[in-house]
Amino acid sequence: MNGEPVLTCATYLESVLPGPIRVEPLTGFPVIRDLIGDITDFLEKLQRVNPWLVRNDERDPSEGEYLQTPEQLAEYKSYAMCINCMLCYTACPIYELEPEFIGPAAIALAQRYNFDSRDEGKEARMDVISQADGIWACTFVGECSTVCPKNVDPAGAIQRYKVEATAQYMKSMVMPWAKR
Amino acid sequence: MGKALNPDYTPFHPKWYRRRIPIFWWLRKRAYVKFIARELTSPFAAYAALLLLIQVWALASGAVTYSRFMSLLARGPVILWHAFVLLCLLFHSITWLNLAPKALVLRLGKKRLPDWTVRVAHYAAWFAVSAFTAWILIGTG
Amino acid sequence: MARSNEPILWALFSAGGMLAALFLPVIVFLLWIAGPLGWVTPPSYVTLAALAHHPLTRLFLFGLAGLTFYHWAHRFRYTLYDGLQLYHLNQLIAVLTYGLATALTLAAGLLLAFGV
Numbered sequence: 001m002n003g004e005p006v007l008t009c010a011t012y013l014e015s016v017l018p019g020p021i022r023v024e025p026l027t028g029f030p031v032i033r034d035l036i037g038d039i040t041d042f043l044e045k046l047q048r049v050n051p052w053l054v055r056n057d058e059r060d061p062s063e064g065e066y067l068q069t070p071e072q073l074a075e076y077k078s079y080a081m082c083i084n085c086m087l088c089y090t091a092c093p094i095y096e097l098e099p100e101f102i103g104p105a106a107i108a109l110a111q112r113y114n115f116d117s118r119d120e121g122k123e124a125r126m127d128v129i130s131q132a133d134g135i136w137a138c139t140f141v142g143e144c145s146t147v148c149p150k151n152v153d154p155a156g157a158i159q160r161y162k163v164e165a166t167a168q169y170m171k172s173m174v175m176p177w178a179k180r
Numbered sequence: 181m182g183k184a185l186n187p188d189y190t191p192f193h194p195k196w197y198r199r200r201i202p203i204f205w206w207l208r209k210r211a212y213v214k215f216i217a218r219e220l221t222s223p224f225a226a227y228a229a230l231l232l233l234i235q236v237w238a239l240a241s242g243a244v245t246y247s248r249f250m251s252l253l254a255r256g257p258v259i260l261w262h263a264f265v266l267l268c269l270l271f272h273s274i275t276w277l278n279l280a281p282k283a284l285v286l287r288l289g290k291k292r293l294p295d296w297t298v299r300v301a302h303y304a305a306w307f308a309v310s311a312f313t314a315w316i317l318i319g320t321g
Numbered sequence: 322m323a324r325s326n327e328p329i330l331w332a333l334f335s336a337g338g339m340l341a342a343l344f345l346p347v348i349v350f351l352l353w354i355a356g357p358l359g360w361v362t363p364p365s366y367v368t369l370a371a372l373a374h375h376p377l378t379r380l381f382l383f384g385l386a387g388l389t390f391y392h393w394a395h396r397f398r399y400t401l402y403d404g405l406q407l408y409h410l411n412q413l414i415a416v417l418t419y420g421l422a423t424a425l426t427l428a429a430g431l432l433l434a435f436g437v
């Protein structure tokens with residue numbers, strides 16, 4: 001709206017008065033018609049990062065739930081707040097310039113599970129994320145976090161991932177025999 | 181609808197509009213201008229590193245060469261240029277240190293340290309490093 | 322799919338960026354503004370030459386300069402790639418930037434090892 005990625009459902013008219021108001025479809029996605037964009041690309045990329053709890057050993061339901069302390073929840077809570085609104089994809093110039101870029105929300109959601117104490121799927125996600133079209137396409141413009149209506153901070157998620165990927169890489173260089 | 185969900189098909193769907201990105205896309209939004217300005221500080225850092233090496237070379241080439249180098253440095257336009265370089269480097273430093281908490285999340289025991297602690301620590305390091313360097317450069321004179 | 326080798330480049334970029342952020346401003350200010358303007362009296366030529374000759378100084382300068390060059394190369398490459406949308410020149414830009422950074426770092430190494 002007026003060139004800024006916003007949730008129109010959460011924007012009060014009085015904040016954009018006096019008019020005129022310009023409403024456009026989300027940039028970065030092909031426009032099917034009027035204001036409808038095709039978000040298939042985002043959905044496909046989201047699936048790639050395994051956005052679910054991955055366990056090597058599933059516990060039997062009779063053993064009860066996987067317990068988690070409030071501190072453990074706090075680790076990933078902000079990343080779990082993502083509502084898949086894709087404002088971050090619209091704000092990200094890299095996504096529009098390089099459509100192969102996996103994008104802020106997908107990476108933030110990957111981190112949501114990486115930092116979840118119940119998850120064991122970090123390795124598989126790293127294979128997908130530490131690619132030229134993954135985190136390495138990101139140049140830390142930071143607009144994704146600025147426009148996020150839920151304060152998910154995908155930019156932070158991505159930078160932390162870069163640090164982690166680099167640390168993993170160095171470890172595998174120095175100790176290739178170590179289990180990843 | 182089956183066709184629309186095929187990710188291989190959608191990039192080439194002829195009827196769907198994809199806007200062309202202007203060459204100067206980054207001039208459209210203030211945030212993008214700041215981003216590009218921040219990125220463009222890197223040549224100035226490289227220049228500073230290079231000139232520093234040249235100064236060391238001049239130093240090693242004898243007093244005459246060095247004094248010629250110094251008089252070049254003292255010229256008005258050169259000083260103005262270096263003032264501009266300094267501004268660019270300060271912009272780099274400030275933007276870089278401000279973003280440090282995004283990459284570095286620290287924990288004290290179980291509690292996550294707030295972002296400002298990481299930021300303040302980095303600025304403190306910057307101050308300490310600058311003070312030490314200043315002492316080395318002028319204190320030993 | 323094997324993981325990208327980008328981490329090495331990003332590590333160089335990061336280290337260079339941090340060193341440049343911490344050290345360069347005070348160096349530029351003292352050596353090229355305050356000194357020439359007479360706001361501070363620089364040390365004598367002899368003292369400075371001795372300082373420059375010290376192995377620690379030379380090692381430090383090598384690290385600072387080399388990493389700054391690689392910081393520039395990585396950042397500039399992406400600025401050209403995204404800022405000017407030069408995707409078709411990606412290989413060329415990579416070779417030119419990292420190549421130049423390597424050449425400059427080598428030159429710095431030679432200078433600091435044998436010329437000072």
